[in-house]
Amino acid sequence: MTDEIQQVPRTAGDAPRLRTIKSFVMRAGRMTEGQQRGLEQGWPRFGLELEDGPRDFDRVFGRSAPRTFEIGFGMGHSTLEMAAAAPEQDFIGVEVHKPGVGALLAGALARNLTNLRVYSCDALDVLRQCVADASLERVLLFFPDPWHKSRHHKRRIVQPAFAELVRQKLGVGGVLHMATDWRPYAEHMLEVMNAAPGYRNLSADGGYVPRPEERPVTKFERRGERLGHGVWDLKFQRVD
Known part of the structure; x- marks a missing residue:
């Protein structure tokens, strides 16, 4: 889901076509009966469509409240x-x-x-x-695909263009909270975000923050802890 683009080969006379490099791959997965039922019964109540364009989320939720966007x-x-x-x-x-x-x-x-x-x-x-500028209090990005191989690093979602897009959508004082269990990706996140304009690192030493209480610990994370894996949290606040 990065903003990097590549030119796609074209035939004579055609205009160049551009494609966005995605930070995810579409995996085929079997739906359980419960998941299918959740889709059928829950989507009409909770589901939103990209094609509907800009949304007034105060109207969607029926109130004005602090708003978190999770990727x-x-x-x-x-x-x-x-x-x-x-x-x-x-x-x-x-x-x-x-x-x-x-x-x-x-x-x-x-x-x-x-x-x-x-x-x-x-x-x-x-x-x-769909999201208005300066309308979010938090953006969450927990355990994104680290794309371990060097040739795949361009697929990592955390890039300068991502930082700028999120900054636009956060209100001043809003926070981008990221977490990863892959140290090299944590270092990449830190490098990108420390260089991103309009942010302040909420870590006292300019590095990572302790795991915030509001981020639930997942089964995946508990398993990693048992195996000795670390988890790194980063919080960056929009300052302008």
């Missing part, structure tokens, strides 16, 4: 915990993989949440096309 919520466990723990806040989650969307919707129905909405598409497209 790539996976199976939705953390999103559900955060939304349930903070009913005074509104959450917009975006995920491309349907089993995860179905799982989140099933959970939202089971908990009878009213402060959650979902997109199932490229999160950067949602930010560009």
